[in-house]
Amino acid sequence: MHRVRRLLAELGSKQGRGTELISLYIPPKKPLYDVINNLREEAGTASNIKSDTTRNHVLDALTRVTQRLKLYKTVPENGLVIFCGALPVSGPNTETIQIFEIVPPRPINTYLYRCDDHFHLDLLRQTLREEETIGILSIDTAEAALGRLVGDAIQVVEVLTSGIAGKHRQGGQSARRFERLRENEINDFFTRVATHANKTFIDETPVQKLIVGGPGPTKDIFYKGNYLDYRLQKAVIAVIDTSYTGEEGIREIVQRATPILQDVRLVQEDNLVDKFIAEASKEYGLAVYGLNNVIDALNNNSAGTIIISEQLDLWYLLFKCRKCGNTVEKFVKREDIFATQTQQSDTQCKVCGSKDWDMQQQDIVDFISDKALATGAQVEVISGKTEHGQMFNSFGGIGALLRYRPKNPNS
Numbered sequence: 438m439h440r441v442r443r444l445l446a447e448l449g450s451k452q453g454r455g456t457e458l459i460s461l462y463i464p465p466k467k468p469l470y471d472v473i474n475n476l477r478e479e480a481g482t483a484s485n486i487k488s489d490t491t492r493n494h495v496l497d498a499l500t501r502v503t504q505r506l507k508l509y510k511t512v513p514e515n516g517l518v519i520f521c522g523a524l525p526v527s528g529p530n531t532e533t534i535q536i537f538e539i540v541p542p543r544p545i546n547t548y549l550y551r552c553d554d555h556f557h558l559d560l561l562r563q564t565l566r567e568e569e570t571i572g573i574l575s576i577d578t579a580e581a582a583l584g585r586l587v588g589d590a591i592q593v594v595e596v597l598t599s600g601i602a603g604k605h606r607q608g609g610q611s612a613r614r615f616e617r618l619r620e621n622e623i624n625d626f627f628t629r630v631a632t633h634a635n636k637t638f639i640d641e642t643p644v645q646k647l648i649v650g651g652p653g654p655t656k657d658i659f660y661k662g663n664y665l666d667y668r669l670q671k672a673v674i675a676v677i678d679t680s681y682t683g684e685e686g687i688r689e690i691v692q693r694a695t696p697i698l699q700d701v702r703l704v705q706e707d708n709l710v711d712k713f714i715a716e717a718s719k720e721y722g723l724a725v726y727g728l729n730n731v732i733d734a735l736n737n738n739s740a741g742t743i744i745i746s747e748q749l750d751l752w753y754l755l756f757k758c759r760k761c762g763n764t765v766e767k768f769v770k771r772e773d774i775f776a777t778q779t780q781q782s783d784t785q786c787k788v789c790g791s792k793d794w795d796m797q798q799q800d801i802v803d804f805i806s807d808k809a810l811a812t813g814a815q816v817e818v819i820s821g822k823t824e825h826g827q828m829f830n831s832f833g834g835i836g837a838l839l840r841y842r843p844k845n846p847n848s
């Protein structure tokens with residue numbers, strides 16, 4: 438995963454001369470001949486490109502990708518991501534076709550082909566983002582379903598049916614005997630569900646939070662009966678009433694739990710800000726704040742968690758001299774982007790005197806996230822509107838909790 442992070446940080450800075458950089462995302466189980474056919478069609482379209490250089494670059498890149506795909510019998514288990522295009526090796530006019538092939542650490546779900554002046558990295562970034570997994574368990578006497586919520590994505594892991602007959606007994610059976618049998622069956626079913634829950638939520642993908650739901654009183658009996666492993670029992674953050682069971686029940690639980698999860702998220706944010714303020718108030722505490730200090734902490738690899746307020750209005754501008762490659766970086770508010778660009782286009786390059794600048798802009802969260810990806814630091818974006826958020830804003834809206842305190846020659 439670390440290798441992929443580094444590669445992402447590297448590819449993020451690559452820019453094509455024209456619309457000629459190819460990004461290809463292939464989900465698992467996609468037939469490769471489909472992909473190869475699609476690339477053949479793209480090559481047909483690309484042969485109409487007017488610029489000779491761009492057309493040749495795109496066609497060469499498509500050939501390289503197709504050749505590479507032919508080496509595979511099937512798409513790897515997690516899918517396959519390929520970036521390919523003409524990139525300068527040493528300065529302008531030294532472009533050669535380069536290909537980057539990545540088997541993502543987590544499965545990708547989307548097929549995507551793009552030809553652009555930059556690589557499309559967002560989908561790959563998303564698979565790397567360590568989003569919390571929340572366990573979802575829906576249960577009633579007829580069936581149970583286990584699912585996961587990761588970010589906004591709901592995954593149904595499995596549905597178990599109980600085979601237990603309805604509440605009404607057959608003729609010829611005594612009421613007491615029927616009740617006893619039914620209770621035993623329910624008990625067996627609950628035990629079976631708990632075993633599956635242990636496998637899914639402890640062994641496969643451990644969760645710190647679990648939400649239980651279902652129609653009627655069954656879910657409460659299940660939860661209060663301590664059928665779950667004590668670790669899962671402790672992880673239950675809510676028990677929710679629903680109308681549906683099974684797969685539909687999982688979706689309904691997620692929908693109804695949204696406000697609860699938001700509250701949980703706010704509590705986490707508050708704790709993070711408390712921890713940050715406690716460290717920032719100590720003389721040699723493990724926290725820094727302000728944009729420059731945070732960037733320093735990322736550069737010297739001491740940053741553990743970067744905290745950014747949603748209300749931090751800052752953009753990163755990168756100007757690159759088209760003649761000699763000299764770069765100038767600036768951080769400005771959104772309203773000043775245009776003025777800064779205008780001013781730069783009238784400024785001579787300090788190295789070669791040219792006024793021909795290539796300009797790129799990036800939101801501060803993306804800029805910091807890219808830097809953080811390369812070092813393994815986490816980025817937490819918090820609401821700037823809560824009481825804790827406002828306290829954090831008074832530190833400049835950006836800060837970092839440090840893994841260790843680097844030796845500072847100036848202090």
Ligand SMILES: [Zn+2]
Pocket residue numbers: 758759760761762763786787788789790791
């Ligand atoms: Zn220059």
